[in-house]
Amino acid sequence: MSESTLDLHALPPEIFLEHVHSFEFWLGSVQGYLAGRPYGHHENLAEPAFDDAERERLVTALCHYCLGETMALEGAGGLIRIAPNRPCKIFLATQTVDEGRHLEVLVHRLSELGVADPQREIEERASPALRRFRERLLAFVATGDWEAALFAQNVILEAAEFAVFHRHARSADPITRELLLGIIKDERRHIGFGENELGRRLSHRPELRQPLFAVRRELDPLVLDSFAQTLARLGTPASERAELGRDYLAAVGRLGIA
């Protein structure tokens, strides 16, 4: 279909879905906001003059984000094997690339902030709750539990990251802000993929909701509490922290897992 005659919203659903799960679509999407931003931000942005406490808070937050992106990278890569069809496998390949980039730019940001050994800092500062979430997510992947793993990763984890990065970006220094806003643009695809794929499966097999309730009860406090603490350390007002789970709760409500 030529561009001049294209009516996007008139496309048949199967054509739309095939296209938005493709590498071709991914390439055309990310070029718009990644080109000219090595390591996630324009090179001409000036590093602000942090005092020691501000720098410490930012380093701790970035270490938490790095752990989140590490588990998303491992999770997305592992999910490719158990994904039920080709479009899902291809989409997860693009998500794996996104997560690898996120981890790389966040680690690079730690280096820019003077952290000599980012990996050691991540391991020392990462919250026990996030470590526990990682163990459970990877266990779902290892046992081939597609619905639980997808729910944990692309609904719970991605929605929490989407919300935290949004709120942090509002008050962040210009470099961190641009980096986070670039990640958020990728996260839109990830949360949408998770909700839509699960929604399609639940519409055909509503009995799958019950085990997902249990996954939710166990795992969502681990992520939401960890990221709420991160925002508190960054000085985010309590009223904004209370909004953290709002979009996530809306998503599980639409899926009938509320």
Next chain:
Amino acid sequence: MSQGPQERRRYELDDRGFDEVPPKYRKYYRRLEGSADTLAPNELLCPVCKVVIRSARELREGDRVYCMACLTRLRVAAGTAGYEGVVEYT
């Protein structure tokens, strides 16, 4: 913009700088510009990712639109404050 009798209003979509989809689809989307932003009759807010979806024609209840930013198909439904997008898992 043009409008004929019994016809829906039609809109010439322009690129509003939405850079999260391939160039040929960018005119179909824009960012929400704060709480004071109001939607035009050809626009719908995606409930999943909060991007504004734009159509070349005035939207009516029952229409289907796509949010490419989050891979979602939506049905236009009447809400308490205008049209709302209902996710269709198809």
